[in-house]
Amino acid sequence: MSIELIIGILEIILIATTPLVFAGIGELVTEKSGVLNLGVEGMMLVGAVTAFVTLVITGSYFLAFFISILSGIVMSGLFAILVLFLMSNQIATGLALTIFGIGLSSMLGKEYIGTPIDGLSPWLFVIFSFVIVFLISYFFYKTKMGLILRAVGESHNSAHALGYSVIKIRFLSILFGGSMCALAGSYISICYAPMWQEGMTAGRGWIALALVVFATWKPERVLIGAYIFGGVTILQMNLQALGLRFPGQFFSMAPYIATIIVLVLISSNRLRIKLSAPASLTIPFYKGR
Amino acid sequence: MVKFITFILAFLVFAFGSANADPKKVGFIYIGPPGDHGWTYMHDVGRKYMESQLGDSITSTYIENVPENADAVRAIRKLADSGHDLIFTTSFNYMDQTHEVAKDFPDIKFEHATGYMQADNVATYSARFYEGRMIEGHIAGHMSKTGTIGYIASFPIPEVVRGINAFYLAAAKVNPDIKMKIIWVFTWYDPGKEADAANTLINQGADIIVQHTDTYAPCQAAQKAGVFAFGQASNQEAFCPDAHLTSIEDIWGPYYADRAKAVVDGTWSSGDTWDGMDKGMVVMSPYNTKLMPSSLIQEAVNMEVGIKDGTLHPFTGPIYNQAGELVVPEGEVAPDGMLLGMNFYVQGIDGEVPQ
Numbered sequence: 001m002s003i004e005l006i007i008g009i010l011e012i013i014l015i016a017t018t019p020l021v022f023a024g025i026g027e028l029v030t031e032k033s034g035v036l037n038l039g040v041e042g043m044m045l046v047g048a049v050t051a052f053v054t055l056v057i058t059g060s061y062f063l064a065f066f067i068s069i070l071s072g073i074v075m076s077g078l079f080a081i082l083v084l085f086l087m088s089n090q091i092a093t094g095l096a097l098t099i100f101g102i103g104l105s106s107m108l109g110k111e112y113i114g115t116p117i118d119g120l121s122p123w124l125f126v127i128f129s130f131v132i133v134f135l136i137s138y139f140f141y142k143t144k145m146g147l148i149l150r151a152v153g154e155s156h157n158s159a160h161a162l163g164y165s166v167i168k169i170r171f172l173s174i175l176f177g178g179s180m181c182a183l184a185g186s187y188i189s190i191c192y193a194p195m196w197q198e199g200m201t202a203g204r205g206w207i208a209l210a211l212v213v214f215a216t217w218k219p220e221r222v223l224i225g226a227y228i229f230g231g232v233t234i235l236q237m238n239l240q241a242l243g244l245r246f247p248g249q250f251f252s253m254a255p256y257i258a259t260i261i262v263l264v265l266i267s268s269n270r271l272r273i274k275l276s277a278p279a280s281l282t283i284p285f286y287k288g289r
Numbered sequence: 290m291v292k293f294i295t296f297i298l299a300f301l302v303f304a305f306g307s308a309n310a311d312p313k314k315v316g317f318i319y320i321g322p323p324g325d326h327g328w329t330y331m332h333d334v335g336r337k338y339m340e341s342q343l344g345d346s347i348t349s350t351y352i353e354n355v356p357e358n359a360d361a362v363r364a365i366r367k368l369a370d371s372g373h374d375l376i377f378t379t380s381f382n383y384m385d386q387t388h389e390v391a392k393d394f395p396d397i398k399f400e401h402a403t404g405y406m407q408a409d410n411v412a413t414y415s416a417r418f419y420e421g422r423m424i425e426g427h428i429a430g431h432m433s434k435t436g437t438i439g440y441i442a443s444f445p446i447p448e449v450v451r452g453i454n455a456f457y458l459a460a461a462k463v464n465p466d467i468k469m470k471i472i473w474v475f476t477w478y479d480p481g482k483e484a485d486a487a488n489t490l491i492n493q494g495a496d497i498i499v500q501h502t503d504t505y506a507p508c509q510a511a512q513k514a515g516v517f518a519f520g521q522a523s524n525q526e527a528f529c530p531d532a533h534l535t536s537i538e539d540i541w542g543p544y545y546a547d548r549a550k551a552v553v554d555g556t557w558s559s560g561d562t563w564d565g566m567d568k569g570m571v572v573m574s575p576y577n578t579k580l581m582p583s584s585l586i587q588e589a590v591n592m593e594v595g596i597k598d599g600t601l602h603p604f605t606g607p608i609y610n611q612a613g614e615l616v617v618p619e620g621e622v623a624p625d626g627m628l629l630g631m632n633f634y635v636q637g638i639d640g641e642v643p644q
């Protein structure tokens with residue numbers, strides 16, 4: 001194996017894994033505040049299509065990413081209003097957001113399928129994905145705001161009693177999650193596979209959700225988990241291309257199996273605390289109770 | 290979502306208008322979105338052609354993005370329940386689901402693409418894409434400088450394996466030392482993963498990318514890396530003009546128009562259709578004159594002529610399997626039965642077909 005080959009493999013792994021890191025870290029922040037948003041896939045798709053369409057219309061990469069992130073904020077804002085103020089069920093609302101996002105992105109992108117664009121180099125985003133993970137890690141464990149956010153996710157009643165605005169903190173966390181998902185989507189349609197195709201995220205949103213559980217709600221583990229998920233996929237491709245016999249099907253399902261194992265482990269309460277699942281996850285907060 | 294609403298509306302229109310149901314309803318189940326510029330796109334082009342040919346005597350609807358699992362049963366049943374007369378299920382792995390629903394609706398005609406099981410009300414149809422693969426293989430044999438071909442395969446079904454073998458046999462005829470690197474991605478549609486596979490193959494020395502998946506991401510990746518590629522299902526030259534050599538185009542329109550007309554006329558009967566270049570079901574996209582020498586283009590065109598008049602067959606013996614056993618004797622061509630069930634690589638290809 002030559003050094004160029006190994007560098008090539010690493011490059012492909014980095015490029016392929018970055019969207020998982022973005023979406024995963026966004027969802028992690030949302031979940032840490034005690035809200036489960038299953039709309040990741042939908043927000044990614046809307047982010048992907050808005051970025052692509054903006055780029056085609058304006059020709060500006062900056063505007064493309066800006067509008068895309070804005071779309072993520074709008075999508076997740078909608079979700080936030082529904083679950084925080086109207087107390088709708090988080091699971092159902094999140095699923096609805098995904099279905100909505102799939103449809104909306106198809107509609108917005110209809111005229112733009114097959115429009116050729118110049119892709120953007122992914123490397124800036126790859127670097128940013130590492131930076132953001134360390135920033136979030138620092139934020140959670142070294143800053144007061146991070147502590148408050150985690151407190152809201154653990155026990156919203158206690159946080160409320162201490163005078164923190166549970167709703168406001170959750171709202172912002174959801175918006176952050178949405179904007180990161182949109183960034184992941186725009187990275188896919190502008191850098192990773194520069195095109196717009198309906199449903200082009202192809203389930204990466206669900207992998208990102210699985211990733212958060214797999215990472216047991218720890219930022220640096222999201223990064224590690226993403227690189228395990230992404231790396232395994234690319235490595236098995238390389239082994240296949242080298243002519244080695246390899247069960248590719250198995251690796252297509254590996255992320256989900258790993259996640260199910262973690263889910264089984266945390267279904268026991270004692271472990272759940274150990275594995276640091278936010279105690280208030282999916283539980284709605286009623287002011288004054 | 291829009292599709293779904295359209296579908297519901299179509300359903301309502303039908304539900305209230307069925308008393309004087311004149312136009313026959315033709316439904317399609319798509320594996321991907323019609324915008325994939327690949328497999329589903331070409332089925333949709335065929336559907337539109339059918340509509341344009343038959344005018345008011347039919348209406349058509351489709352459901353897109355139907356996964357190849359139990360969901361397909363629901364989707365097919367939905368079309369059957371809403372009074373469709375003819376339903377095309379356009380992917381191999383809809384086979385069991387199509388038959389499951391077809392059993393319950395003996396009066397509705399079903400057509401299953403690329404399948405091999407028929408019933409009284411289930412016909413199968415497919416195109417001999419392997420004829421196009423042979424031409425691609427021949428071109429690749431001449432165009433590859435590294436002698437390494439990267440092949441992105443989707444699922445280990447006979448259709449895909451047949452394509453790999455036809456490609457390799459033709460390429461090896463030109464350059465006996467040619468090597469094939471094959472990656473099975475276990476998806477038809479995932480632009481990211483298809484690009485990853487293409488980049489992996491290029492990284493391992495492939496200078497021609499062949500795909501049996503549905504988007505133009507591999508061709509785009511090839512263009513970026515400065516190597517050649519063959520498109521899939523539709524002409525993809527616009528997306529990768531400096532890489533695209535040709536594509537195998539699937540032309541379904543005439544068949545769909547034919548079968549729908551048979552339903553309108555009441556002459557439909559089950560059967561198995563497997564047409565190729567001679568009937569125009571398989572067409573090569575314009576060869577890229579910027580990239581290919583004109584002598585090679587001429588050879589490819591001659592091959593097309595040979596395939597059409599039956600003097601050239603991609604699976605002409607002697608053909609050996611990987612164990613070195615003679616599977617097609619010298620001077621004979623592989624029978625359709627062998628082609629339809631093909632689940633082995635021919636001699637010279639490394640690796641194994643995943644099980």
